[in-house]
Amino acid sequence: MPQTRPTTLSADAVRDVAVLAAKRAAEAETARQLTPDVVGLVIEAGFARHFVPARWGGAAGGFRPLLDAVAELGESCTSTAWFASLAAGVGRLAAHLPPEGRHDLWHEGPDTVVVGALAPSGRAERVPGGWRVRGEWPYVSGVAYSEWALVCALAVTGEKREPRFFAVPRGDYGIADTWFNTGMRATGSNTLTLDDVIVPESRSVPLADLLAGPAEGAEAPCHRVPMKAANGLTLTAPLLGAARGALRHWAALTARRLAGPAAAITGAPERIPYELVLARSEGETDAAGLLLERVASVLDAGGADPVLTARNGRDCALAAELLAGAVDRLMRSSGSRGQSESDEMQRFWRDVVSGSGHSGLQFPAVASAHVRQSAALEVS
Template sequence: MSDLVDRVEELADFFTEQVEEADDLGRLPDRTAKTLRELGIVRALQPKDFGGDERHPREFFEAVLAIGSRSPSAGWVSAVVGVHAFELAQATRKLQEEIWGGDPDTWVASPYAPIGRARRTDGGWIFSGRWPFSSGTDHCQWVVLGGMLTDDDGTVLPDGLRHFVIPRSDYTIVEDSWNVVGLKGTGSKDVIVNEAFIPDHRIINPADLGTGEAARQAGRGDVPLYRMPFHSMFSGAITAGTLGAVEAGMAAWVAYTRNRVSARGVKAATDPRQLHALGEAASDVEASRMQFLHDMDRLYEAAASGKPIPLELRAEVRRNQVRISHRAGAALDRLVAHAGGNSMRVDNPIQRFWLDAHVALGHGANVAEPIYEAYGTLTFGGKPDPKVRM
């Protein structure tokens, strides 16, 4: 266990206690964001020369799981905001100076959905759009947004997908745009950019993240952390956020079932059906955690070798990530099916964490079918759809 996880464990009661407040606010409370900053979870993947720790990805994800198993919303924000440091370490030096030069605890939000459109102008691009699902955005000072380069007529350019990195002064957070049944405390609100000027040095080509070219250009091509596949890392953040919510739900189920007595006077903790459901679910959830962390070890070992990371390994890891999320989610569903009607009362944490897990499962990175198809195609010697990100 790493020192980062040790510090999370010391704060376990804090993260558990603030869950309801976060949901009521529709974002993380200021005190929770402050605690996460002091903890250093978002600096875990940040370069050492900008105040970060450059930790092994396993350490980062173990800490995310430890947070998420107490507070799924705090775990989700830690994962998503934290993984952005991994990408920005591969951006231009000038951009890194702008973001972290004055404060290494600066947070950066997203999302990557290529909704925005950018047209060329002198020295950069004029960029506009509206994006949903900007997790943790109230506590961030920058945002990285997906978009497409266009010509002057608005026609999208070939290979025009880009990430645009924008300071807080150039975008608007839409209040009351995060009205959901789960992961309420993530504050994943809409953001709007209206005709903002984006200089060239604040634009990242995600294709270069996938090939390792971005890391080489940033002078970090020999650092194993920044040789990790971008899509395995970002999607891994979603897997960890989902799995943390499932673990929170399972812990709530155990706590509730321990003292639950049926209308017929039967103690649930002695009911064979309850015991069977728990044994099966606990095994599936633990298997999911072990597989997820093992895959991070495998990828890091491949990255540290200095050799290109095979597409076959990346496809295997993405196959596993989506399966992990859905296997764990199904395990929690089976427990909830045995929890009785009172588990759905709003003051029962089982329903809260169950809904958190299902909202997490709705993220695009958890859509399984294209990943399975790509893995199968590759297994049988074909070429996977290049739109499937691995």
């Protein structure tokens, strides 16, 4: 039976992760992956179990609590927040596996670290009792600390071809050291490899099932929403926290200028340009936060029709654009101190710009989907 532990993301536990993550941020960047003690606290705080079904000892939790917790971590370290957010989000996707597959993942407890490779980069062929899967999946965040992986491959059965997800244990996949990106350095988003691994049918589910929404036997609201309605929030929540962290740090860097008198009155160094930077960047960050809160409220209601699913995607991509713009403005006005390699400002800037460039947060595609769905509703 699953072990019994607290199932909620307590404020104290999240704060402990944030404090340690801030201390380890520079070390983690150099290593290009999070430190083991930070990962341990993330799991202990309950992020991996947050969306695990209650049947397996999980919290079957809400999206708003996750948004708030992940954003708090992002104020200290974007990479830690990213790992925590994906640890929760991929666990939610794994709840769509058949009952036997869920048992394989969580029969010893709900804190299993499951990473996701959501692009159909592999190939699967039908064999007796299951599938033979092979391929390479780049950009799998946190893979070094994973116990299972949920990978997407193009499954071939005769003339039929469909994307399917396959759950594979750590002993079945390799890791290639390929993550050398400018931003989100500590996410350890390396390449996962599979070489003709046999995956039983019980550990496989069609992508179409995740896109449709309700998991088999779904009881909690979090297990009844379509993948595309929720995944954007998982990606954007860390960036919201990072933008808030950048605002706080920028205000400290420019405190002397902000506190000075206005040039029009005294002829002293002008503070007005810095006030404008702060007001606009803070306003854009607040606006992004409000958009994401609305996304979370739709998801916590337990369902999202095609129109709301499309709107959620638009809102998350728009929020990412707002956050990237806000942090870029802060960076450009932070002076040489903010651009120093040892300063937090440039790390927040690299992380938000990098994270907002994720394929799942590109505005053109989700904008088109939203407009098409809205037009279809008006016609009907």
